[in-house]
Amino acid sequence: MALPASSRFQFASDLTICRLLNGMWQVSGAHGYIEPARAIAEMFAYHDAGFTTWDLADHYGPAEEFIGAFRRQFAEGYGVQRLSEIEAFTKWVPPPGPMTRPVVKGAINTSLSRMGVECLDLLQFHWWDYEDRRYLDALKHLTDLQREGKIRHLALTNFDTERLRLITDSGIRIVSNQVQYSLVDRRPETRMAAFCRDHGITLLSYGTVLGGLLSERYLGRPEPGRSELQTASLQKYKNMIDAWGGWALFQELLAVLKQIADKHRVSVANVGVRYILDRPAVAGVIIGARLGVAQHITDNARVFGFALDTADHASIEGVLAKSRDLMKLIGDCGDEYR
Ligand SMILES: NC(=O)c1ccc[n+]([C@@H]2O[C@H](COP(=O)([O-])OP(=O)(O)OC[C@H]3O[C@@H](n4cnc5c(N)ncnc54)[C@H](OP(=O)(O)O)[C@@H]3O)[C@@H](O)[C@H]2O)c1
DSSP, X not given: OOOOGGGEEEEETTEEEEXXXXXOGGGSSBTBOOOHHHHHHHHHHHHHHTXXXXXXXXXXXXXXXXXXXXXXXHHHHHOGGGGGGOEEXXXXXXXXXXXOHHHHHXXXXXXXXXXXXXXXXXXXXXXXXXXSTHHHHHHHHHHHHHHTTSEEEEXXXXXXXXXXXXXXXXXXXXXXXXXXXSSSOOGGGXXXXXXXXXXXXXXXXXXXXXXXXXXXXXXXOOOXXXXXXXXXXXXXXXXXXXXXXXXXXXXXXXXXXXXHHHHHTOOHHHHHHHHHXXXXXXXXXXXXXXXXXXXXXXXXXXXXXXXXXXXXXXXXXXXXXXXXXXHHHTOSTTGGGO
């Protein structure tokens, strides 16, 4: 199976990505046990199918080491020259503290060594507390490290529009912000997307398939209790559904999505992902992969084979209009972490 050209996105002048990124939070341990050898073997299946872009973080358990092992096996099997086919986007999520050059450099060196690379394709920076302005110190040092060739592109995750503006106004070049974005959580549309579009910044979206809740598997199902939601993602996005409008409204949404999915001969998840891929400023959607446990490669590839029409959008809007405004309830992108 090969993905069509429309699956690729010019993320930066020197970097293209697959618009569906493979999310590696699912190997952290919060989504069940992952067997390393099986997981790494399965990374080849994703890559070979065209899903060449990985989203990971310093705190996703062994994720950075998995990239390192995958790259080693890849070089042995496919040749070193093909390593440039892999894009691996990590994050740095430091605990609050001084952001001196040695602290920042130490963290980046750790990621470089775990991933077995000399330069990080993308470093996405997270910060917990806006009152603590040392995030600007961290970003300054990260920019220096970028100039020194240790980071190819600098990005953020879960920053709100106000701070994104402050950061870009201070002359720091950010290529993307990774935020929660789905049919249920459309907060990026309020302020973030327009700001990004106007400043040449893109969005990487997570939570788009709601941990798997946005699928046929949950259509017509009674509201699941917490004990039935066995991954950290399912629990996280069930809370989001509760805030958004509750299980009954979510069932209405799933029913409408199923009709649209049947019309296009695709899946409910495909419809939810296609909708977000088509939103302004969105570069890609990250879909979590429980490597070696469950796999949706064939289904997710269908996202690139259809388009939503005006009638589809109208019926989706009919349901979404009944939901609560999460921007008012929670705040801008990432405010749920603060
Ligand atoms: N920056 C941040 O703060 C942040 C936060 C959360 C996530 N992320 C990133 O986003 C990635 C995705 O994580 P997430 O929590 O948002 O999870 P998600 O992508 O919403 O859900 C992943 C789960 O959805 C199910 N799924 C995938 N494709 C499907 C399909 N076609 N049909 C039906 N079910 C399907 C799978 O469930 P099964 O395995 O049960 O089949 C999979 O484990 C993470 O790995 C991470 O890289 C970033």
